[in-house]
Amino acid sequence: MAERIVIVGAGFAGLACARALGSSDADVTIIDRRNYHLFVPLLYQVATAALSPADIAQPIRRLLRRHKNVKVLLGELTGVDLPAQELCLRDGGRVPYDALVLATGSSFNYFGNPEWEEHAPGLKTVEDARRLRSRLLYAFERAEQESDPERQQALMTSVVVGGGPTGVEMAGAIAELTRNTLANDFHHIDPARARTILVETGPHILSTFPEELGRYAQERLTGMGIEIRCNSAVEEIGPGTVRIGEEVLPAGTVIWGAGIKASPVAEWLGVEGDRAGRVAVNDDLSAKGIEGVFVLGDSALLIDPATDKPLPGLAQVAQQQGNHLGRALRKRLQTGEPLPAFRFRDRGNTAIIGRNAAVFDWGHSRMKGGIAWLLWAIIHVYLLSGFENRMIVSAKWVWRYFTYQRGSRLITSEEEEQKPVIYDHPRPES
CATH class of the missing domain: 3.50.50.60 (FAD/NAD(P)-binding domain)
Structure with a gap:
């Protein structure tokens, strides 16, 4: 047997x-x-309307169909x-x-605060990405209907908790979405005035990278208009608010990426x-x-x-x-040989910051800037499952690079359509 x-x-x-x-x-x-394999490193691009879920997922049965001894069970x-x-x-x-x-x-990991997940979802599944995309876009739709300038600004504020690669990539993608793609889509608000705030408990972002790459990332993100709060611990997250120390930040979208x-x-x-x-x-x-x-x-x-x-x-x-x-x-x-020991071969650590900006760390050598950004794109396309997905993602990235447009700007979560976000929340203190 x-x-x-x-x-x-x-x-x-x-x-x-x-x-x-x-x-x-x-x-x-x-x-x-689930019946599909998901390429999680690009899930943030689904959440920020750059890609569709099908672009980064493949049915498990399709990926294993040539192996007759492998059975797939849902x-x-x-x-x-x-x-x-x-x-x-x-x-x-x-x-x-x-x-x-x-x-x-x-x-x-919400570090003993599971109730925060409802207000600050993370990004691990397609459902998470769709919910975040809907919440982000819906906040701007509500801001378009809002007459109060302070509430408009609050709705157009996104807070990303966690300054690791997930938080950095997410913050950069949100800034590009609001300042480039959405800039001409609204008549009563200016999405280019949207605030993106990146909160990090430690002294600097990308703490697992060499300090010089972390500084480069911080400079590039700041240049994109992103506010970076280091040495800042989140004390509380509620519906439409984040409390950092004694300061309460109203926000239309809060995203968790802290652990x-x-x-x-x-x-x-x-x-x-x-x-x-x-x-x-x-x-x-x-x-x-x-x-x-x-x-x-x-x-x-x-x-x-x-x-x-x-x-x-x-x-x-x-x-x-x-x-x-x-x-x-x-x-x-x-x-019948015994199992050999596993030895990890480090192929480098990478994070994309934004357009023409990424960092690479191989331990013995480092890279940053446009070349690192291009290498990041090539590696991620190569690692995608399926030739069709590689071609689709490559074509979408090229189109987005030259047009600044994102195609999947869909609000698909009924839950978000029914939420008032912070529409009825008290005004921020001046």
Whole structure:
């Protein structure tokens, strides 16, 4: 009987593992609660109307269709029965396994304030991106109807919490959307006067990059009209407001990008995770103390011997882990060899700031400016799944570059259509 390998999660790690096991002697099942693989690094462009969801997503079955030994199952994991070696699904189904790979990613960490999520959503799913896009565009629609200048300005204010790559990319995209694309779409408001505020708890943005790249990013964002608040901790987020210290900022849109936490893998396995909920794994990516279970990506806590620090929650880390484990399991099936240790090969860290501006850090060398921006675009197009998506995204980027236009400016969330945003909120103090 073929070994039953079950992979939970069709993100970068899970999909890479399934592909590496494709056409092998194993009986592989990949389970995800959605039927598509999403290219999360470009999700912020869906939220800011630069791309459509279909441009950065591909059906899982299509991506794995040539591998006859890989079965795709639509389902949501709720627990793991370790003694029986079975997965428990939300619909009541149970899936047996001989080897289990958990690659279920992460969600945003609101640091003990889960009620903030309603007012300041993060960006992890297509639904998140659509909701943020609708909320952002709807705020400008309400500002167009508002006669009070202070409330107009409040509605045209966007606050991005978190100065990491997610926050920087989001803030830059919002500034470009408001100052370029929306500039001529309204008659009673001037979107070029919109405020974009980036809030960071630490002393500078892009803290995981070298300081000189962080300074460059801050200078470019400031040049785009973005207000950067460093050494500023968010104390409270309510409907249409953000409180930083004693200051209350009225805002039409608030976006969270300040931290992540692992999916509940530790809870499913009955082990203790770290502060971010990650499960400690051995160097072969197996969960410590649990035979036959492997944890990949954002949910795995693995110390990099090169830096003596945990591997970061990056797409390249997850993809390399998935490739490594899939090939190692495949070889073990063929030869019975033990699984080798995983070694991360850092291909550089990058963040796009705005038009003709990005930063790249390879550790031994650094790059910034237009060349880094072009390299960022080439790499992201290459990493997209599917030739069709690569061509569509490339064409849209070229069109947007020369015309400054964005095509997907649609308000699709009924929830946002019914919300007054901060229309009835007290006026900001002068």
